[in-house]
Amino acid sequence: MSKQTVKVPDIGTDQAAEVAEVLVSEGDSVEVEQSIIVLETDKASVEVPSSHAGKVISVLVKEGDQLKTGAAIMEVQTEAEDEAADEEVPVPAEQGEPSAGAKEPTADYEGPTAAPRDEDTREESERKESKRPEAQPTEEAKEINVPVPDIGDAGDVEVIEISVSVDDEVEEGDTLLVLESDKASMEIPSPASGKVTKLLVGEGDKVKQGQQIAVLQSAGGKAAGKAPEEKPEAKRTERPVSPPEQRPTTTPVQQTRSATQAPAQLPPAVEAGDGSIYAGPAVRKLARQLGVDLSKVKPSGPRNRYTKEDVRSYVKDVIARGGTGAGIPQVPAVDFAKFGEIKRVKMSKIKRSTAANMHRAWLNVPHVTQFDDADITALESFRKEKKAEAEKRGVKLTPLPFILKACALTLKAEPSFNVSLDPDGEHMIEKQYIHIGMAVDAPGGLMVPVIRDVDQKDIWQLAEETVALATKARDGKLLPKDMQGGCFSISSLGAIGGQGFTPVVNTPEVGILGVSKAAIKPFWDGEAFVPHTFLPLSLSYDHRAVNGADAGRFLTHLVGLLSDYREWVDLG
Ligand code: CAO
Numbered sequence: 001m002s003k004q005t006v007k008v009p010d011i012g013t014d015q016a017a018e019v020a021e022v023l024v025s026e027g028d029s030v031e032v033e034q035s036i037i038v039l040e041t042d043k044a045s046v047e048v049p050s051s052h053a054g055k056v057i058s059v060l061v062k063e064g065d066q067l068k069t070g071a072a073i074m075e076v077q078t079e080a081e082d083e084a085a086d087e088e089v090p091v092p093a094e095q096g097e098p099s100a101g102a103k104e105p106t107a108d109y110e111g112p113t114a115a116p117r118d119e120d121t122r123e124e125s126e127r128k129e130s131k132r133p134e135a136q137p138t139e140e141a142k143e144i145n146v147p148v149p150d151i152g153d154a155g156d157v158e159v160i161e162i163s164v165s166v167d168d169e170v171e172e173g174d175t176l177l178v179l180e181s182d183k184a185s186m187e188i189p190s191p192a193s194g195k196v197t198k199l200l201v202g203e204g205d206k207v208k209q210g211q212q213i214a215v216l217q218s219a220g221g222k223a224a225g226k227a228p229e230e231k232p233e234a235k236r237t238e239r240p241v242s243p244p245e246q247r248p249t250t251t252p253v254q255q256t257r258s259a260t261q262a263p264a265q266l267p268p269a270v271e272a273g274d275g276s277i278y279a280g281p282a283v284r285k286l287a288r289q290l291g292v293d294l295s296k297v298k299p300s301g302p303r304n305r306y307t308k309e310d311v312r313s314y315v316k317d318v319i320a321r322g323g324t325g326a327g328i329p330q331v332p333a334v335d336f337a338k339f340g341e342i343k344r345v346k347m348s349k350i351k352r353s354t355a356a357n358m359h360r361a362w363l364n365v366p367h368v369t370q371f372d373d374a375d376i377t378a379l380e381s382f383r384k385e386k387k388a389e390a391e392k393r394g395v396k397l398t399p400l401p402f403i404l405k406a407c408a409l410t411l412k413a414e415p416s417f418n419v420s421l422d423p424d425g426e427h428m429i430e431k432q433y434i435h436i437g438m439a440v441d442a443p444g445g446l447m448v449p450v451i452r453d454v455d456q457k458d459i460w461q462l463a464e465e466t467v468a469l470a471t472k473a474r475d476g477k478l479l480p481k482d483m484q485g486g487c488f489s490i491s492s493l494g495a496i497g498g499q500g501f502t503p504v505v506n507t508p509e510v511g512i513l514g515v516s517k518a519a520i521k522p523f524w525d526g527e528a529f530v531p532h533t534f535l536p537l538s539l540s541y542d543h544r545a546v547n548g549a550d551a552g553r554f555l556t557h558l559v560g561l562l563s564d565y566r567e568w569v570d571l572g
Contacts, residue, residue: 004052004078006036008071012481016066017041020349028056030076037061037073040349041480054078064301144192144216146176148207151186156206159213160288163187168196169219176214179207180284194218279306287311312356350445361507366543369502369514372555373534374562376518379569380533386571393460399535400438400492401462402569403515406561408434408454409568411488413557416550417541418487420508428545437486437506438466440473441496447473448506450486458570494518494535503540510545511554514538535562 011017017039024036035047054076061073151157161178164170175187176196198215201207279287279294283306287294290311297314299306319328336342347355376399383397390397411418411434420429434455437448449469454462472478489506492515503514516536523532539555546554561568 002078003057004054004076006051006073006076008039008048008067008069008073009051010069010479010481011039011041011046012479012484013041014068015041015480016068017046017480018349019061019063019065019067022059022061022063023047024050024056024059024074026056026058030054030056038476039067046479047476048073050074050076052076052078142194142218143197144194144218145212146188146191146214146216148179148209148211148213149188151179151209156208157186159201159203159205159207160284162199162201162203164196164199164214166196166199170194170196170216177201188213190216192216192218278304283308283311290315348444350442350447354446357506358504361504365505365507367502367505367540368543368548368551369538369540370548370551370555371500371536371538372559373536374559375523375532376535376562377523377532379562379565380518382565382569389571390460390463395460395463396467397459397463398466399494399515399518400466400490401459402562402565403490403492403513403535404436404438404451404454404462404466405457405459405568406558407436407488407490407513409561410554410558411436412455414550414554416546417511417554419510419545421510421542421545431487433485433487435485435487437483437489437509438469439489439491439503440470442473442476444476447478447483448486448489449473449478449482450484452485460571488512490515500536500538502538505540505542507542510542511551512540513558514540 008017018041019037020040021038022036023038024030024034030036030050030053032051032053033049036050037048039046039048057075057077059074061067061071067073148157157179159177160180163175163177170176170190170193172191172193173189176190177188179186179188194216196214197217199213200215201211201213207213279299284294286292286308287297287306292311292314294306294311297306297310300310301307319330379402380399383399383402386397415430418431418434420431421427422429433453435450435452436454437450440447440449449472451457451462451465451469457465469478469482472482486506486509488509489503489512491503491512493501494515494517496517498516499519500516501514503512505512514537516538518533518535520531521534522529537555537559539551539558541551
């Protein structure tokens with residue numbers, strides 16, 4: 001018998017994913033590969049399988065928690081002999097927002113003056129005390145230089161707020177300024193009581209550990225002569241995600257690590273000002289970028305934490321109420337219940353995220369859509385001839401793999417579509433690879449898995465991959481990495497119907513092909529009308545990146561390939 005910790009596998013992104021559902025409870029028996037939790041990112045919903053079979057001793061996460069690759073999910077009692085794997089819970093390169101139940105909620109980095117959050121971090125804090133800002137040693141020398149304390153391996157960090165002015169009287173522990181790295185925010189407290197005589201940095205400056213940031217005139221000789229080590233712990237600047245009493249006791253192994261290794265990343269959270277609500281640095285940054293005053297926003301995260309969504313919803317709300325923002329007129333709110341029975345249903349995260357992405361693309365991208373029909377009469381008879389062989393191979397041969405391959409060859413021939421606009425507005429990124437996304441109508445919402453190196457794969461491989469990825473999407477098993485890196489997208493509604501539609505560009509890609517239902521139509525062969533099969537295509541593109549002539553060439557090339565498959569289809 002041994003105890004094993006089941007962790008989040010590589011989810012292909014540095015971002016934290018939210019626990020949307022916990023599928024196991026303490027005491028349950030689980031099998032290897034059995035789904036234990038569902039994680040949701042902006043792009044995907046992923047069922048995480050158990051890496052071990054056995055009995056669940058404890059579930060370390062709950063719905064709403066934010067987890068990254070490597071985070072501990074649960075502990076399992078297995079039948080197998082002890083395995084070394086259980087000895088250590090990994091410290092992922094970037095732990096996002098572990099749960100209240102996650103066992104190691106320690107800070108990204110901890111300034112020497114930050115108070116320990118609880119017993120398991122006290123040792124760490126004590127270890128660093130020797131690095132506290134140094135006071136001048138004599139009674140007379142009342143000037144205290146305040147340097148940036150130990151900020152871990154954060155390197156240069158930005159001063160995002162100066163909390164005092166020259167001549168302000170401060171108490172020991174009062175916040176002088178706030179620093180923010182990519183991972184955390186940190187308030188730098190005053191090492192002593194006194195008057196601020198100099199501020200050596202300004203908002204927006206980048207500072208590093210040891211750099212002098214302010215000078216204080218201590219109150220009397222007391223502070224100057226008092227070694228900072230002796231004073232009580234200064235006001236901590238990063239807050240634990242949950243009060244210590246809510247967190248489980250750590251094992252000795254974990255305590256050792258928290259004292260000797262770089263601390264696992266913890267929910268970087270900073271008190272928002274009213275002492276009861278918290279926002280991580282990424283959220284604060286977003287709020288600053290959008291000019292949002294966080295105190296006006298209602299937090300929805302666990303323990304009153306702000307989420308990015310809160311900030312975005314606030315902005316949407318303001319725009320909707322005020323009709324402001326790019327002059328977009330407000331859509332009036334309607335009380336539909338006045339007209340009949342209604343049901344208000346919460347949108348899934350994927351649907352919400354799709355809505356936000358579509359809106360962003362629609363507002364940012366000047367769309368143009370071009371239409372044509374490909375005569376696929378020959379291709380269709382060829383495909384049907386190959387159906388029996390496809391069945392033998394266990395694959396489904398629909399028109400899609402042919403369309404994918406034809407698009408890849410067209411992207412090669414017309415690389416003006418294989419680009420993205422650099423956000424600097426001055427460059428274009430030309431991609432030297434051809435990865436194509438395909439829209440899948442999954443129960444949770446629209447998913448766009450990406451097939452890599454389409455130009456290098458044959459039709460059979462593409463047929464296999466389309467089916468595999470569509471199945472994964474429908475089973476909620478796509479990982480974020482399965483949906484990244486696309487150069488171009490295909491949205492095929494051919495099996496469903498319709499004569500044409502205008503797909504929305506999946507930005508930062510610059511082109512998307514809409515495929516509608518093939519239909520038999522009369523074709524004039526010079527002597528008579530004969531039945532031919534036509535596939536309606538619609539090519540939407542970002543007119544900032546692609547001009548109409550390029551788009552015309554692209555679609556014409558594509559139609560040409562689909563109309564004459566002999567030159568390029570390789571089915572062995
Ligand atoms: N014209 C006529 N018939 C078509 C066709 C077309 N353009 N495309 C597919 N078909 C046929 C197929 O050949 C198959 O019939 P047979 O079994 O007789 O060969 C049948 O329709 C069903 O195909 P399919 O849907 O199982 O497979 P696919 O490869 O065509 O598509 C997938 C796979 C995942 C793209 C598709 O199932 C899907 O989810 N489409 C929806 C995409 C979407 O939602 N787009 C909108 C995004 S924006 O809101």
